[in-house]
Every structure is written in structure tokens, then in C-alpha cells.
Amino acid sequence: MFAHFAITQPLEVLPTSQFGNSFWTFQHYGAPTTVQQWCKENFPDVIAFSEWPACSPDLNPMDYSVWAVLEAEACSKPHRSVDSLEKALEKTWGKLSVRYLRATVDAFPERLKAFVEANGGLFETHRIF
Known part of the structure; x- marks a missing residue:
């Protein structure tokens, strides 16, 4: 429940209000598996954790x-x-x-x-x- 709120609330507003239509990247921080799965489903271009330095x-x-x-x-x-x-x-x-x-x-x-x-x-x- 918290994970859903913690992710969906800011991400529904932040990208558009901060970046408009320009390119932006969401970097998760040690996210639990459920959050990682949510990101994969909702961000088709998400960069896999293994690709980050x-x-x-x-x-x-x-x-x-x-x-x-x-x-x-x-x-x-x-x-x-x-x-x-x-x-x-x-x-x-x-x-x-x-x-x-x-x-x-x-x-x-x-x-x-x-x-x-x-x-x-x-x-x-x-x-x-």
C-alpha cells in the first residue's frame, strides 16, 4: 500500500510539472521487487538496475x-x-x-x-x- 502511494503520487505530478514534455529519467533507489515491477509496467523505457553504474x-x-x-x-x-x-x-x-x-x-x-x-x-x- 505505501509503495503504491509513495510512487504513484509524486510520479503522477512530478515529471510533467518539472520537465514538461522534455526527456527525463526515473532512477529507483534500492526499490523492493514490487516497486521495480510497477516501474517496468508503467515506464516502458525504464533503465534496468543492472545498467546503472x-x-x-x-x-x-x-x-x-x-x-x-x-x-x-x-x-x-x-x-x-x-x-x-x-x-x-x-x-x-x-x-x-x-x-x-x-x-x-x-x-x-x-x-x-x-x-x-x-x-x-x-x-x-x-x-x-
Whole structure:
């Protein structure tokens, strides 16, 4: 149930509102099998997980930007329970600005270019937001 909501709600709005009719790519992040199947059925041109560069956190907005912000804010003080940590993460997620998320996504083309120039190796980038 959550997987269906988590995928269909943003994906029904995001591509059109953000990219119009231009080309865009959906990159799943460690998605469960049911989500992967949904993507295959709903995105005929989906790039198979096996075709993405191996171990590429530098190409995943959650890894190169968002997780660090979530961790810094939500874990700024110790939690006594998993429930407390989950609530802190949800609160922090809710405070992420559209501007920040847009800048994170907009950084992707430059990161991809740096990745290609480094022949898939390590590369360094400067924060743009």
C-alpha cells in the first residue's frame, strides 16, 4: 500500500510539472521487487538496475545530498527509540525546501558529466546550494 502511494503520487505530478514534455529519467533507489515491477509496467523505457553504474552514490541525489541533511538535523541529538528517530526523520523531511530539492536535482547533470570524465571513478564536486 505505501509503495503504491509513495510512487504513484509524486510520479503522477512530478515529471510533467518539472520537465514538461522534455526527456527525463526515473532512477529507483534500492526499490523492493514490487516497486521495480510497477516501474517496468508503467515506464516502458525504464533503465534496468543492472545498467546503472555499480556503487554510484555520487549519482544518487539521496546519497550525494539529502541523507547528509536528514542525518545532520534528525540526529543532532540522541534518540532513545527507533520511533523517536523515525519521527525526527519525518519532521526533517517535511522541512526540506523545494528550492533545496530542486538544486539537488539540478546538480545531477554536472555530477554525471564529472562521473563520465572520471571514467566512472571518483570525482570531486563543489556544493552549489
